[in-house]
Amino acid sequence: LAVVGSSSSDPDLDAMCEQLGCRAIDAGFRIASGGLGGVMEAVSRGAHHSASYREGDVIGILPVHQHDAANQHVDIVISTGMGIARNLVLVSSADVVIAVRGGSGTLSEVAFAWQLGKPVVALCPSGGWAQKLAGETLDGRRSDSIIAASSVTEAIAAACQQLNATGQLNPTG
Amino acid sequence: LAVVGSSSSDPDLDAMCEQLGCRAIDAGFRIASGGLGGVMEAVSRGAHHSASYREGDVIGILPVHQHDAANQHVDIVISTGMGIARNLVLVSSADVVIAVRGGSGTLSEVAFAWQLGKPVVALCPSGGWAQKLAGETLDGRRSDSIIAASSVTEAIAAACQQLNATGQLNPTG
Amino acid sequence: LAVVGSSSSDPDLDAMCEQLGCRAIDAGFRIASGGLGGVMEAVSRGAHHSASYREGDVIGILPVHQHDAANQHVDIVISTGMGIARNLVLVSSADVVIAVRGGSGTLSEVAFAWQLGKPVVALCPSGGWAQKLAGETLDGRRSDSIIAASSVTEAIAAACQQLNATGQLNPTG
Amino acid sequence: LAVVGSSSSDPDLDAMCEQLGCRAIDAGFRIASGGLGGVMEAVSRGAHHSASYREGDVIGILPVHQHDAANQHVDIVISTGMGIARNLVLVSSADVVIAVRGGSGTLSEVAFAWQLGKPVVALCPSGGWAQKLAGETLDGRRSDSIIAASSVTEAIAAACQQLNATGQLNPTG
Numbered sequence: 252l253a254v255v256g257s258s259s260s261d262p263d264l265d266a267m268c269e270q271l272g273c274r275a276i277d278a279g280f281r282i283a284s285g286g287l288g289g290v291m292e293a294v295s296r297g298a299h300h301s302a303s304y305r306e307g308d309v310i311g312i313l314p315v316h317q318h319d320a321a322n323q324h325v326d327i328v329i330s331t332g333m334g335i336a337r338n339l340v341l342v343s344s345a346d347v348v349i350a351v352r353g354g355s356g357t358l359s360e361v362a363f364a365w366q367l368g369k370p371v372v373a374l375c376p377s378g379g380w381a382q383k384l385a386g387e388t389l390d391g392r393r394s395d396s397i398i399a400a401s402s403v404t405e406a407i408a409a410a411c412q413q414l415n416a417t418g419q420l421n422p423t424g
Numbered sequence: 425l426a427v428v429g430s431s432s433s434d435p436d437l438d439a440m441c442e443q444l445g446c447r448a449i450d451a452g453f454r455i456a457s458g459g460l461g462g463v464m465e466a467v468s469r470g471a472h473h474s475a476s477y478r479e480g481d482v483i484g485i486l487p488v489h490q491h492d493a494a495n496q497h498v499d500i501v502i503s504t505g506m507g508i509a510r511n512l513v514l515v516s517s518a519d520v521v522i523a524v525r526g527g528s529g530t531l532s533e534v535a536f537a538w539q540l541g542k543p544v545v546a547l548c549p550s551g552g553w554a555q556k557l558a559g560e561t562l563d564g565r566r567s568d569s570i571i572a573a574s575s576v577t578e579a580i581a582a583a584c585q586q587l588n589a590t591g592q593l594n595p596t597g
Numbered sequence: 598l599a600v601v602g603s604s605s606s607d608p609d610l611d612a613m614c615e616q617l618g619c620r621a622i623d624a625g626f627r628i629a630s631g632g633l634g635g636v637m638e639a640v641s642r643g644a645h646h647s648a649s650y651r652e653g654d655v656i657g658i659l660p661v662h663q664h665d666a667a668n669q670h671v672d673i674v675i676s677t678g679m680g681i682a683r684n685l686v687l688v689s690s691a692d693v694v695i696a697v698r699g700g701s702g703t704l705s706e707v708a709f710a711w712q713l714g715k716p717v718v719a720l721c722p723s724g725g726w727a728q729k730l731a732g733e734t735l736d737g738r739r740s741d742s743i744i745a746a747s748s749v750t751e752a753i754a755a756a757c758q759q760l761n762a763t764g765q766l767n768p769t770g
Numbered sequence: 771l772a773v774v775g776s777s778s779s780d781p782d783l784d785a786m787c788e789q790l791g792c793r794a795i796d797a798g799f800r801i802a803s804g805g806l807g808g809v810m811e812a813v814s815r816g817a818h819h820s821a822s823y824r825e826g827d828v829i830g831i832l833p834v835h836q837h838d839a840a841n842q843h844v845d846i847v848i849s850t851g852m853g854i855a856r857n858l859v860l861v862s863s864a865d866v867v868i869a870v871r872g873g874s875g876t877l878s879e880v881a882f883a884w885q886l887g888k889p890v891v892a893l894c895p896s897g898g899w900a901q902k903l904a905g906e907t908l909d910g911r912r913s914d915s916i917i918a919a920s921s922v923t924e925a926i927a928a929a930c931q932q933l934n935a936t937g938q939l940n941p942t943g
Binding site for chain 1: 627651652653654658662664673674675676679682685686690692713
């Protein structure tokens, strides 16, 4: 499961992200993010709150080479050294992508996920591009749309359903 | 000048793109595109119609390693072998980006251009994401917006104005 | 710990690689490789033989987008979709790089590891570029050299020593 | 034609590189390099000394996004923003690669060129990895070897011969 979202946050969004991270691990996913601050950090932190958490469940895919740029809740650092081209590595490595708030970086990730045929779930109450794109189709190459989730619970349920629909048994992302 | 747009086209859009390519060369730009078909090909073809065209003015930045994947109007092939990560190379190499119609690939390019601080001009009558994003701001990091152009003439004028505003004297893209 | 090596193998090399994978997990490392066949597969398989193995310890960093291109012993798939540019992601993500046999792909990885300041251990009996570069310095930017290991045991010992020397406490690769 | 080589130089090497750049343009090539200093700058400067030079013949493929990182002799800036992954873009875009002196960065470029099936010419008197690899095969995937050139004249002649052998009529690199 990849979570893509803003590098800035606020207390309400942090709480929502922590819940998202925790519930994703509860549901048996690993979590990959861009490994930095904001949404990426809050989701990574939340993952550790799950009773099902195992060391290695939180993956951070960094734009830089320096491992210590990762937030402290990341277990496995993938440092690309390729700048924002890492956005592509992140969504490609995921089975399902959840978008949280998000500016132009997140928009590029949702666009890539769409091109790669990955299911995308938009957490609507987080605002940003997630809210704007919920329910939309980005172009004619796919017949489905970006799935609108009105809560963390709905987002995780949608992610699980997508994973089952695509026949994945051993989710790594 | 980078032109980003759909890999499919139609006769009306082709005509608009050829005019765009020709006018861009007239205005003293080089043209970079993704080097493949559709909008990319029509713009590259149009460049050759300009009286100011010099061999070397049309650059194609390919996702694959194979040079012969480029359309025949490309003078200089940059083959990245990095798949759609080449979208980032394309917009980064440009001084100004013009979006034409466009699906999710173009959307990723506009998002990257925004992140990199590149001026983006949307050719509204082409439809697609260009039309949808014209006049919009993608997030709070920039105070400007995507420039709406209602014709090829307006698009080229806006591109020239942006270039002058940023102090570039010797445009290479 | 990243293991870089040939995509083809033979029974003797397979046995050496399985031992390397097992001992690396015994020593507390995670193992990252290019995720495909040959050396990459044998090392990944061997990791599962360790008593210390935990699900998530074997990472495969693929050149393609397709997750099912990974060998079946990979726990966590990072699919870059960037072709052989993934070689850079692999060595960048590692704390220590072990080279096993190796042709030109491995050579590019050792060269990148050197540029990035990563310790490189060459498993000499495996042959290939590993053997040729053991004890060498690649250029003047570093005062150390590629560490020659005459056995799997020596290679793991050297990797541990390098990790301690660089002050890493929680190796993820 | 891609020229790969050290980012540092000295007066003798500079003179050799300027001659190489000039002769390459004389022979009808465009020149692509990494766009920075040292060998890259001297070759780019030399290109302008050719009577056949046309604006647009000198391409610099940068690791960064900033166009002004290119040396002043570069006509067309391709800014990848992907760090040393740009080494792959450079050799992929070339029809023939000439290696000049070179440390580990050049070594990664020669290794990539080999993997991609590009002819590689080593300018022996420049020293470095060029000298060490001249006449060598990097692995069993190719039956040819890195071509040893004992002078700039020989290097350009070998590049022309390789281009003709592979049937390219309109060299762009």
